[in-house]
Amino acid sequence: MPRRILQIVFLLLSASPVLAQEPIINCTDSVFCVPGVVGLPRSKGIVIKREIVRDYWIKSESGDGKSSAEVRRNRRWEFKLRAPIILKDGFKMAAGVKYFVEEFNFEQPDNLDYPFYQNLENRSLRSIRGEIFMVKPTRTNKYYLLRLSAGLNGDYQSESFAKNDFFKFSISPLIGWKKNDYVSYAFGVAFSYGFGRRSIYPLVAYNRSFNNQWGIETILPAEIKLRYSTLNLKNYFYAKAELHGSNYSIRLDEAKNDLVFLDKSEVRFLLTWEREIHDWLWFGLEGGLRSNINFDLSDDASISADVLVENRLNSAFVYNFSIFVVPPRKLLK
Template identity: 85%
Template sequence: MPGVVGLPRSKGIVIKRELVRDYLIRSESDGGKASAEIRRNRRWEFKLRAPIILKDGFKMAAGIKYYVEEFNFENPESLNFPFYQNLEDRSLRSIRGDIFIVKPTLTNKYYILRLSGGLNGDYSSESFAKSDFFKFSISSLMGWKKNDYVSYAFGVAFSYGFGRRSVYPIIVYNKSFNNKWGIESILPAEIKLRYSTLNQKNYFYAKAELHGANYSVRLDEAKEDLVYLNKSEVRFLLSWEREIHDWLWFGVEGGLRSNINFDLSSDSSIRTDVVIENSLNQALVYNFSIFVVPPRKMLK
């Protein structure tokens, strides 16, 4: 994305640890109702992104992202609902590759294309083909860099940002009021207010984010068919990113997570039948990350 004044350096390698604590899940299906307390929802995440082509008229970068998500219930030995038992017993994983393409023009216009594909869910199972866990997304945008302080773009995405496979519009707007304050947004996924110290070694954010994922999972061992866990939530967060040594940074983040969707369906389309309908209480979320950025001398 063409940058504006005040933006931080892009993250090349990210290692993140996240935790959501103590919330209630209530479920309803044809087999009845159930509820339980989730003591911990933990997540490890690793991201790598690097440029492949850097020319004035064409830029391309590639990335890989891997994360594993775990749910631990209060008193797991007392669980008598198959979905809870399976959620406690196994991790939900995702591994995917990304291609980012930016095509500037001789004017202030630019084009962006992002392609992403990978495996989501319990893909370590030998009972199913890896293709049963494959998810693909694509987004395309056309934008304008008005000046060094303002850029915006419009486009469309086909992805699982709302938990289910869907097509929706994208609006990108970045504005820096000065060297310290700015707004960054990729709607509907994220909007954040940015503040940085004058030496640009500390960044502070207040933001709202939409998180979505779609996992292919087994409802219980007795059934051979896969079902799809459609997960989406909105988060309201405060974060701080601090330079350790030029290219090495850390970040801490905390706030409130509010569930939108955590249902199981018979397939991953937007109009599918719900197999189990779940509701989750609001909960506190916090994370810690270490990440690598390009050294300053490389950007001169």
């Protein structure tokens, strides 16, 4: 029975161009245009990741005064799942779920009673989100993309607040063109928390494969990466820079029982190696430098919110290990 279930999962994952590599074809008026280019790896359907950020210092300033501490443990577990729900030549849709929990442990604080450190150490940051991905190809060289994401961020297990107090929503529509089998690009706009606070900003996507092994993938300002694969397609290497951002609803003062908002954003410079274990099962190793942009506590999630606790973080080394599932090659032929 477990083997049969795995076969069904693989079949579903391999059927969707949103999740798996499409056959490469030129866009003409007789076929539907697909956004994929030569050299892209098979998409990840199930991902389990463990991440660790090495020790770094945090310096804080608020109405409670100034303080600093060393963050000795900053760890994160992450789980992702994606699967198609509509499969038609002229329209594809896939759905996914993402869950992660992030933990902090402080050492050597100047002020042992500093509320921000106490609450962050005793309460993990959590997120559970559902995602919808849509692709609308046309019979020209044009295609449309839409991503919707919604879920709960922060201390949503608290019984003191309604779940909608922790609700976050984002949307990213794009319109794209495929120049040929090696080049595609798209433009759009994002309403999200990519910079830590709720904001709207433009998106520019550009995928270019120089040959079957080398390529570049970008969706600015979120990510830019250089890709290289071995000839047997069992190893992929990346050098990349990426923006990480989120916003958490948390309680800072138990007595007041008010919600505040942690604006978290950072840029990462990473080297990645992904290696096939057995066709559909892969592992990934990643490491590099994380540089903080924003880690402030605000009274609101909007771009114009007032800062309650201003924090400065040192740069730190980050690394992670992941296991993930991709569609088997024989189901993509």
